[in-house]
Amino acid sequence: MSEAIENARTFLRPSKKLPTVWCGGCGLGILMSAMTRALARLGVEKNDVAVVSGIGCTGRLPTYVDFNTLHTTHGRGLAFATGVKLARPKLTVIAAMGDGDALAIGGNHFIHACRRNIDMTAIVANNHIYGMTGGQYSPTTPHGKRGTTAPYGNVEHDFDVAALAAGAGATFVARSSVYHAQELDRLIEKAVLHKGFSVVEAVSNCYTSYGRLNKHASPVDMLRWMKENSVPVGKAETMEPWELEGKFTRGVIVERELPEFIEAYDDLAERLTTSPSAVERVKSILKSFDETAERLNAKAE
Amino acid sequence: MSRRLILTGNDAAAEAMRQIDPDVVAAFPITPQTELMHKFAEHVADGEVKAELVLVESEHSAMSATVGAAAAGARSMTATSANGLALMWEIVYIAASYRLPIVMPVVNRALSGPINIHCDHSDTMGCRDTGWIQLYSENAQEVYDNVIQAIRIAESPEVLLPVMVTFDGFIISHTAEVLEALEDDPVRNWIGEYKPKYTLLDTDNPMTFGPLDLQDYYFEHKRQQMEAMRAAPATVKKIGKLYGEMSGRPYDLIEGYQLEDAELAVVALGSTCGTAKVVIDELRAKGTKAGLLKIRCFRPFPEAEIAAALKGAKAIAVLDRSVSFGAPGGPVHKEIKAALFGSGSSAGLVNYIYGLGGRDISMEHIHEAFADLETVAGEGTPADAIRFLGLRE
Ligand code: SF4
Numbered sequence: 001m002s003e004a005i006e007n008a009r010t011f012l013r014p015s016k017k018l019p020t021v022w023c024g025g026c027g028l029g030i031l032m033s034a035m036t037r038a039l040a041r042l043g044v045e046k047n048d049v050a051v052v053s054g055i056g057c058t059g060r061l062p063t064y065v066d067f068n069t070l071h072t073t074h075g076r077g078l079a080f081a082t083g084v085k086l087a088r089p090k091l092t093v094i095a096a097m098g099d100g101d102a103l104a105i106g107g108n109h110f111i112h113a114c115r116r117n118i119d120m121t122a123i124v125a126n127n128h129i130y131g132m133t134g135g136q137y138s139p140t141t142p143h144g145k146r147g148t149t150a151p152y153g154n155v156e157h158d159f160d161v162a163a164l165a166a167g168a169g170a171t172f173v174a175r176s177s178v179y180h181a182q183e184l185d186r187l188i189e190k191a192v193l194h195k196g197f198s199v200v201e202a203v204s205n206c207y208t209s210y211g212r213l214n215k216h217a218s219p220v221d222m223l224r225w226m227k228e229n230s231v232p233v234g235k236a237e238t239m240e241p242w243e244l245e246g247k248f249t250r251g252v253i254v255e256r257e258l259p260e261f262i263e264a265y266d267d268l269a270e271r272l273t274t275s276p277s278a279v280e281r282v283k284s285i286l287k288s289f290d291e292t293a294e295r296l297n298a299k300a301e
Numbered sequence: 302m303s304r305r306l307i308l309t310g311n312d313a314a315a316e317a318m319r320q321i322d323p324d325v326v327a328a329f330p331i332t333p334q335t336e337l338m339h340k341f342a343e344h345v346a347d348g349e350v351k352a353e354l355v356l357v358e359s360e361h362s363a364m365s366a367t368v369g370a371a372a373a374g375a376r377s378m379t380a381t382s383a384n385g386l387a388l389m390w391e392i393v394y395i396a397a398s399y400r401l402p403i404v405m406p407v408v409n410r411a412l413s414g415p416i417n418i419h420c421d422h423s424d425t426m427g428c429r430d431t432g433w434i435q436l437y438s439e440n441a442q443e444v445y446d447n448v449i450q451a452i453r454i455a456e457s458p459e460v461l462l463p464v465m466v467t468f469d470g471f472i473i474s475h476t477a478e479v480l481e482a483l484e485d486d487p488v489r490n491w492i493g494e495y496k497p498k499y500t501l502l503d504t505d506n507p508m509t510f511g512p513l514d515l516q517d518y519y520f521e522h523k524r525q526q527m528e529a530m531r532a533a534p535a536t537v538k539k540i541g542k543l544y545g546e547m548s549g550r551p552y553d554l555i556e557g558y559q560l561e562d563a564e565l566a567v568v569a570l571g572s573t574c575g576t577a578k579v580v581i582d583e584l585r586a587k588g589t590k591a592g593l594l595k596i597r598c599f600r601p602f603p604e605a606e607i608a609a610a611l612k613g614a615k616a617i618a619v620l621d622r623s624v625s626f627g628a629p630g631g632p633v634h635k636e637i638k639a640a641l642f643g644s645g646s647s648a649g650l651v652n653y654i655y656g657l658g659g660r661d662i663s664m665e666h667i668h669e670a671f672a673d674l675e676t677v678a679g680e681g682t683p684a685d686a687i688r689f690l691g692l693r694e
Contacts, residue, residue: 055384055416071415071416073384073388073413073414074331074359074384074388075359100330103358104329104358104359105329105358105359105360105388107358130330132332133330133331133332133335134330134335134336134339136330136335136338136339136356137356139358148339148342149330149338149339149342149354149356150342150346151342151343151346151347152346
């Protein structure tokens with residue numbers, strides 16, 4: 001057994017009874033182990049990592065991993081994670097969310113986190129449905145696919161998670177699937193190393209709530225679907241749009257550099273407190289406040 | 302003319318909604334409300350209702366869409382639980398302030414944190430001052446009956462306020478029982494067609510809802526909301542009576558069980574009332590004068606009726622399935638205390654907090670409360686009047 005896998009094991013909470021609460025065949029366990037493998041390879045200390053989640057099946061993930069963890073409310077994982085990162089910039093902060101959690105009820109936080117470029121990682125487990133509450137269609141349920149609230153097929157259209165993150169300004173966006181477990185852990189590793197806001201979309205399978213409603217024979221059949229319907233980013237560039245229809249791309253989709261939020265903030269603070277002209281300006285503003293207060297007090301008397 | 306069905310509480314609410322066939326329903330999944338909307342979504346998908354069902358991206362949006370639809374003159378409904386209701390809160394308050402007759406089943410569940418999906422009343426009790434009428438249900442039959450009545454209560458011109466029909470998560474929402482449902486036509490005729498008095502789409506009478514209202518008129522508008530609440534009890538009573546004439550099941554603001562001559566009384570809401578009734582039967586068989594006051598309409602709070610109903614009691618136990626942190630007792634307890642103040646009652650009053658986060662309440666617990674009351678009767682309110690049932694300490 002490789003050392004990384006051995007170390008990854010130590011990231012599971014010894015007090016937690018395994019197997020997990022997740023259904024047999026669920027992709028979330030594969031995602032969790034990819035995440036712990038990535039962190040093990042990075043050689044992080046448990047105490048230097050914070051994993052934050054919202055609600056839903058993916059929201060259960062922090063229960064099992066032995067880091068600093070915060071299990072919050074539906075859709076707010078990223079908002080809480082932002083607070084954690086601001087208060088403890090040295091922590092490696094990861095927010096683990098499902099598609100409903102990240103993109104419906106938490107969609108607002110998601111796009112603004114992408115735009116803000118704060119140095120943390122959002123992992124979106126995209127299984128195309130609300131699993132825990134019983135299969136309601138979500139923002140990533142493909143058009144025409146079934147959910148318990150769309151028994152004859154979804155009339156809405158789905159988000160392309162990676163494209164949404166890229167459009168909202170994330171500086172690192174990657175996608176893989178739980179079938180491609182090793183690729184997934186390499187991408188998570190890259191995302192964590194990236195300076196700025198990184199998003200990893202992990203296409204996952206929810207046989208219980210999605211597969212059964214959409215004519216997948218088994219969880220394995222869903223994994224096979226991921227294998228057969230995904231294309232590495234590089235290869236996709238050589239293909240025609242019609243060839244890519246119904247398929248998703250895998251790999252690093254966006255990787256660019258922009259000033260990171262906390263660093264930019266610290267820079268600003270530094271400039272304001274050290275540059276003589278800025279200090280003078282602040283002083284003169286404070287002075288004008290004092291003068292106004294004096295004038296008003298004199299008037300009142 | 303009635304049908305006997307086996308339904309869960311969630312199914313019962315969905316069945317009532319199918320018959321009401323509102324114009325617009327907006328929803329977002331949350332346990333334990335979820336099955337309610339599943340069922341209703343099936344009715345929509347199968348073409349059994351004409352309702353527009355929109356599945357939005359959060360409860361905040363669900364209530365917003367419902368408010369928008371109601372302001373445009375549509376009969377509008379939604380449903381939720383716990384944190385969903387908490388997320389709606391901003392718009393919950395606005396719905397009442399706009400005087401929109403929205404009806405919302407709320408499946409009671411404990412508020413986070415820590416996360417808990419089981420029953421208590423912290424969600425709806427947290428909304429008790431938002432200006433919504435609140436009807437609590439004892440079982441699936443009452444869920445069905447209350448949802449139908451809520452439409453007429455909300456839309457009554459002297460009221461025009463939104464109504465929450467609440468029922469206990471899992472205990473009622475997920476257990477099946479036999480109930481009597483009406484045929485579709487009588488229900489539809491009884492609720493009638495919704496003819497809103499004020500609507501955004503009345504182009505001959507342009508309207509606005511909720512514009513800036515500062516020191517000039519905000520206060521007067523709040524006063525009007527208070528007036529609407531003051532008018533509501535009479536309407537709830539009247540509609541409960543009319544519903545009884547149609548269904549054979551009349552409803553009132555409160556219900557007394559063996560309360561007429563009771564010396565020891567328990568006050569409760571929701572499914573616990575059923576448990577209390579069985580305990581009371583046992584105690585009566587042994588000669589104890591025990592009784593129950595069930596509060597169906599918690600908002601508006603029927604103060605005078607409650608004071609009159611508890612007049613003869615020597616000792617009263619108020620059961621609260623939620624906490625009002627820092628307050629002198631649970632929310633129900635405080636209101637009962639206020640209702641008794643000045644009513645001439647000298648009964649000893651004890652508050653029992655119970656069942657938080659779905660902790661079970663058994664017959665033994667209610668026996669325990671009655672046994673306590675025996676010692677309180679004639680002694681007045683004890684010093685330790687805030688107690689717990691089923692708590693490990
Ligand atoms: S419901 Fe779906 S997402 Fe949730 S644990 Fe089961 S398979 Fe996984």
